[in-house]
Every structure is written in C-alpha cells, then in structure tokens.
Amino acid sequence: MSKSFKTFLKHTAKDFHNQSVNPPVVRASTIIFKSMQHIRKTQKKAQKNPIGGHYDYGRQGTSTTHILQKILTKLEESYHVFTTPTGFGAVFLSIFSVVRPGDEIMIADPVYSPTRLLTQDYLKDFNIKTVFYDPHNLKTIEKNINKKTKLIFVENPGSNSFEFQDLGKIISIAKKNNIFTAIDNTWATPYYFKPIKFGFDMSIVSATKYYSGHSDVMGGSLAVNKRVFKKVQAAERITGLRLGPDDAYLITRGLRTLDVRLDRHRENAKKVAAFLSKNKKFKLLYPYKKDSFNFRMWKKYYSGASGLMGLKIKSKNINSVRKFVNSLNLFGYGYSWGGFESLVLHQEFRETGNRKYLNLAKDEHLVRLHIGLEDPNDLIADIKQALRHLK
Numbered sequence: 001m002s003k004s005f006k007t008f009l010k011h012t013a014k015d016f017h018n019q020s021v022n023p024p025v026v027r028a029s030t031i032i033f034k035s036m037q038h039i040r041k042t043q044k045k046a047q048k049n050p051i052g053g054h055y056d057y058g059r060q061g062t063s064t065t066h067i068l069q070k071i072l073t074k075l076e077e078s079y080h081v082f083t084t085p086t087g088f089g090a091v092f093l094s095i096f097s098v099v100r101p102g103d104e105i106m107i108a109d110p111v112y113s114p115t116r117l118l119t120q121d122y123l124k125d126f127n128i129k130t131v132f133y134d135p136h137n138l139k140t141i142e143k144n145i146n147k148k149t150k151l152i153f154v155e156n157p158g159s160n161s162f163e164f165q166d167l168g169k170i171i172s173i174a175k176k177n178n179i180f181t182a183i184d185n186t187w188a189t190p191y192y193f194k195p196i197k198f199g200f201d202m203s204i205v206s207a208t209k210y211y212s213g214h215s216d217v218m219g220g221s222l223a224v225n226k227r228v229f230k231k232v233q234a235a236e237r238i239t240g241l242r243l244g245p246d247d248a249y250l251i252t253r254g255l256r257t258l259d260v261r262l263d264r265h266r267e268n269a270k271k272v273a274a275f276l277s278k279n280k281k282f283k284l285l286y287p288y289k290k291d292s293f294n295f296r297m298w299k300k301y302y303s304g305a306s307g308l309m310g311l312k313i314k315s316k317n318i319n320s321v322r323k324f325v326n327s328l329n330l331f332g333y334g335y336s337w338g339g340f341e342s343l344v345l346h347q348e349f350r351e352t353g354n355r356k357y358l359n360l361a362k363d364e365h366l367v368r369l370h371i372g373l374e375d376p377n378d379l380i381a382d383i384k385q386a387l388r389h390l391k
C-alpha cells in the first residue's frame with residue numbers, strides 16, 4: 001500500500017523488538033563484534049551498500065542516526081541524506097565536497113551571513129574565489145561563469161531580504177555549463193519544495209529549525225543525488241561531520257509532526273501577512289501579494305510557505321524601530337527560528353554582511369519575524385500595540 005508522507009511520518013520507525021512506538025536511542029563509540037572476520041563482513045556489506053546502515057565504529061552512526069537518514073531520504077526523494085551536527089555543518093560539507101583550490105564558487109548575494117563569511121573570506125586563503133550573483137538578475141551568473149566555476153550555491157528565499165529566484169533558470173545554466181548545484185532549503189524544507197527531484201545536486205536544511213521544531217536541538221541535513229554521493233561521502237568521512245544519536249532522536253521525534261506544524265505556521269503567517277500588508281509604513285517581504293516577481297517565483301516552484309517573513313521599514317528614526325521591536329510581548333528577541341514560538345530580529349547592524357545587491361536605503365531597516373504556533377489573533381494584537389511606536 002502506498003502511503004502519503006503524512007501517514008508515513010506517523011507510522012515509521014516503530015521498534016517491534018522492544019515493542020515501543022519510537023526507536024531506542026543507540027549510543028555507541030565501540031561497536032562489538034564476535035571476531036575480526038565479523039568486522040570484515042560488516043565492512044564488506046558497507047562497501048557493497050554504503051547507504052545500508054552497516055557500521056563498524058560509532059563515528060559512522062548507529063541505528064538511531066540511520067533511521068533519521070532513511071526518513072529524510074524519503075522526504076527529500078533523494079539518493080541519500082547525510083546528517084551533520086549543525087545546519088552550518090551541512091553548508092560546509094556541501095562546499096568542501098566539490099570545491100578545490102583554484103576553483104570558483106558562484107553564490108547568491110543574500111546567503112546566510114556565515115555562509116558568506118565562509119566563502120568570501122575563509123576559502124579565499126585556500127585559493128578559492130567567490131563571486132556573488134544578483135538573485136533577481138541571473139545575467140550576473142551567466143556573465144561571470146568561466147571554466148573554473150565549480151559550484152552554484154543558492155539560498156532561497158534570500159536571507160533576511162527574502163528574494164525568490166528563478167530556480168529553473170539557475171538549474172538550466174548549471175546543466176549547460178556542467179557545474180554542481182547546491183541550495184539552502186531551510187525556509188521551505190522538502191515539505192514545500194524538493195530540490196533534488198527538481199534538479200539540484202545537493203540540498204541543505206538546518207534541522208535546528210522546522211525539522212526539530214522545538215528550539216532545543218541543533219542539527220543539519222545534506223540531501224544528495226547519485227552524481228555527488230561519493231564525493232560527499234568521502235568528505236563526510238574525512239571531516240567526521242556527523243550528527244550524534246541523541247540529537248538524531250530528537251529530530252526524528254520532531255519530524256513526526258513536521259506536516260502539522262508547517263501547515264499551521266503557514267496558516268498563521270498568512271493571517272499575520274494579511275494584516276501587515278495593509279500597513280503603509282513598511283513593505284512586507286513574504287509571498288502574499290500576487291503582484292510581484294517574488295510572488296510569481298514562489299508560486300512557480302513552491303507548494304507552500306513557512307512562517308519566516310521580513311519587513312522593510314522606512315524610517316529616519318531608528319529608535320522608533322527599536323521601540324517597535326522591543327515592545328512586542330509575544331515575539332522573543334533572539335537568533336534562529338523554526339520552533340513553535342514567535343521570534344523577532346532587527347538587523348540593526350546589517351547582519352546581512354557587505355552585500356553587493358542589497359536594495360536598502362540608509363533610512364530603511366530590515367526586521368525579521370518568525371510566526372509561531374500561537375493564536376494568530378494574539379500575534380496580530382501584539383503587533384498592533386507595538387506599532388504605535390513606529391514613526
């Protein structure tokens with residue numbers, strides 16, 4: 001019987017051996033064998049079937065991490081999923097797997113700022129050049145591609161400024177020029193967009209966010225197709241970038257309700273967006289109004305939207321923006337997102353890094369809102385009372 005993914009999530013990973021609904025947490029450094037021959041047998045099995053969950057040492061994982069990888073592989077519709085200790089670990093692994101000294105990376109200008117720092121600053125010392133492209137003008141990719149370009153790294157939508165890109169066009173440019181592709185898909189997760197099925201070689205999700213969903217665990221996933229599997233597997237081995245079993249367990253537990261939570265984040269965000277879109281003091285950065293390029297690009301490629309959105313506020317009075325943000329009662333002030341609760345961040349120090357194509361005037365400010373699972377009417381009432389400070 002073929003089951004929908006929603007049903008699969010509720011019924012997978014039962015432990016019939018222990019008669020428990022959930023799998024046990026198997027913690028191990030040493031894995032015990034009967035003999036050297038038995039170790040060799042397991043290693044042979046692992047060579048023959050590298051995604052089969054045959055381990056001879058705890059750094060390679062245990063049944064707990066394997067269960068999570070199997071669930072994510074199904075969700076991603078990918079060849080395999082590697083799990084890492086943080087989302088940023090998955091970003092690093094994707095780049096480290098395919099890029100070598102002398103190569104160039106083409107990267108979306110609005111990437112998550114640590115990804116920007118990794119590529120433009122840190123990798124420069126390894127003779128790896130980074131070229132940033134304009135998410136809304138893909139000619140900046142075509143113009144700058146050359147024989148050294150090894151990877152196009154996309155993040156969609158753009159971090160903090162929420163630009164949606166023409167993903168189909170990016171894939172066709174990459175295929176024409178035989179360039180690897182990676183996308184940071186944390187905002188949508190494969191629940192709303194499946195990058196590997198679409199044509200990307202690698203897809204990153206910070207499991208810290210919606211996968212775990214409860215703001216109490218860090219983790220990352222890197223889904224891959226067959227083309228890059230061996231490269232990523234080799235890089236994963238050599239770096240030891242693997243998720244521990246306790247975190248894997250918590251992320252698996254979170255995944256049981258991923259669909260329910262994301263559906264609710266989407267509904268809540270839509271209600272809050274409807275309220276925010278009427279206010280002339282700011283521009284809403286969320287695929288809500290049907291009249292924009294961003295909306296069209298979102299509609300073309302995504303089956304839904306998550307709870308993260310932005311506001312571009314025009315104000316000469318930065319204190320009033322601070323007051324607006326600080327007087328929100330139901331939105332916690334802090335990093336990360338994707339948990340059950342609402343959060344806010346004012347990108348006061350341009351945490352966007354030294355972006356080349358950021359369309360932001362001196363008196364414009366970016367505020368990021370994560371719409372949680374609270375009653376949306378309470379969230380709207382909270383924003384309403386705080387808005388009185390915005391001048």
Ligand SMILES: Cc1ncc(COP(=O)(O)O)c(C=O)c1O
Binds near residue numbers: 089206208209337
């Ligand atoms: C889009 C995006 N990608 C990657 C990361 C990194 O994930 P982690 O915090 O799990 O390392 C973040 C974290 O905020 C993010 O927002």
